[in-house]
Amino acid sequence: MSFFNKVLASVGIGAAKVDTILPKGSYVIGEKINGVVEIKGGNVEQPIDEIYLSLLTQYTKKSDDKEYVQTAVIAKYRVSEKHIIAPNEKKEIPFSIALPLSAPLSQGKTRVWIQTGLDIKNAIDPTDKDFIEVLPLPVMKAVISSVQELGFRTREIECQEAPRYLRGVQSFVQEFEFVPVSGAYRGKLDELEIVFVVKSESEVDLYLQIDRKARGLGGFLSEALEMDERNVKVTVSQADLSSMTRKLDEVIRRYS
Known part of the structure; x- marks a missing residue:
C-alpha cells in the first residue's frame, strides 16, 4: 500500500498541498508583502527541496504579424529550502517579500499573481495561485x-x-x-x-x-x-x- 501511495503521490494524487495566505489583496509598488505558506502533507512522506514564490503577469508579443500571449516572471523568491513533510502534517512558513518596482499596475487588461510552488523530486510540483492588485506610486x-x-x-x-x-x-x-x-x-x-x-x-x-x-x-x-x-x-x-x-x-x- 505504501509503495502504491508513493506512485499516486508522484502524479499528484494524495500528495502534499500548498496554500499561500495573504493578509490583504492590494499592494503599492515597492511595498512589503507579508504572508504565510501553508503546507499540508498527503498520504505519504515527501521531501521538499525548495519552496518558492513567483510574481507573474502576461504580455503580448508580436511575431510574423501575429500576436502571442507570453507569461513573464517579474520576480522569483526562495522562501525556504529543504523540508520533510510527513503524512497529514501541517506546516506554516512565514515570508516577507518586496513588490518589485518593475511590477505593472493592475489596470486595463493587466493581471498580476503570486504563484507558490513546492519543488518535490520525482513528482508533480504542487502549486497555488493568488491574484493581487498592484497600485500606483x-x-x-x-x-x-x-x-x-x-x-x-x-x-x-x-x-x-x-x-x-x-x-x-x-x-x-x-x-x-x-x-x-x-x-x-x-x-x-x-x-x-x-x-x-x-x-x-x-x-x-x-x-x-x-x-x-x-x-x-x-x-x-x-x-x-x-x-x-x-x-x-x-x-x-x-x-x-x-x-x-x-x-x-x-x-x-x-x-x-
Missing part, C-alpha cells in the same frame, strides 16, 4: 490624473513586449494609451502613449509617444510613414506633484 497616480485633467481619456492599458531601447531592462512594458476628448489637444493629437519606468519610489521615467493628427496631404503621408510620432523621455519625481499638470502640458505642447 503617488508620482504615477499624479501623472495619470494630470493627463486626464488635460482632456485625455484612457483608451487602453496593456502589457507588451518591451521596445529595443528598454529590452535590456525588462522583457515587457505596460503601455497606457490616451485619446484627447476635450481641451487644447482635441483635434490636434490622435493619441498619447505613456510607459512608466520606475527608478525609485519617488522618481519615475516617462516614455511618451505623442501622435500628432494628420493635417492635409503632407500630414497623411507623414502618418503613413509614422513620421507624425514624437518620442520623448521625461523624468518626474515627488517634487513635481504640485506642478505635474503644468509640467506635462509644457512637454506635450512642445512636441505636438
Whole structure:
C-alpha cells in the first residue's frame, strides 16, 4: 500500500498541498508583502527541496504579424529550502517579500499573481495561485490624473513586449494609451502613449509617444510613414506633484 501511495503521490494524487495566505489583496509598488505558506502533507512522506514564490503577469508579443500571449516572471523568491513533510502534517512558513518596482499596475487588461510552488523530486510540483492588485506610486497616480485633467481619456492599458531601447531592462512594458476628448489637444493629437519606468519610489521615467493628427496631404503621408510620432523621455519625481499638470502640458505642447 505504501509503495502504491508513493506512485499516486508522484502524479499528484494524495500528495502534499500548498496554500499561500495573504493578509490583504492590494499592494503599492515597492511595498512589503507579508504572508504565510501553508503546507499540508498527503498520504505519504515527501521531501521538499525548495519552496518558492513567483510574481507573474502576461504580455503580448508580436511575431510574423501575429500576436502571442507570453507569461513573464517579474520576480522569483526562495522562501525556504529543504523540508520533510510527513503524512497529514501541517506546516506554516512565514515570508516577507518586496513588490518589485518593475511590477505593472493592475489596470486595463493587466493581471498580476503570486504563484507558490513546492519543488518535490520525482513528482508533480504542487502549486497555488493568488491574484493581487498592484497600485500606483503617488508620482504615477499624479501623472495619470494630470493627463486626464488635460482632456485625455484612457483608451487602453496593456502589457507588451518591451521596445529595443528598454529590452535590456525588462522583457515587457505596460503601455497606457490616451485619446484627447476635450481641451487644447482635441483635434490636434490622435493619441498619447505613456510607459512608466520606475527608478525609485519617488522618481519615475516617462516614455511618451505623442501622435500628432494628420493635417492635409503632407500630414497623411507623414502618418503613413509614422513620421507624425514624437518620442520623448521625461523624468518626474515627488517634487513635481504640485506642478505635474503644468509640467506635462509644457512637454506635450512642445512636441505636438
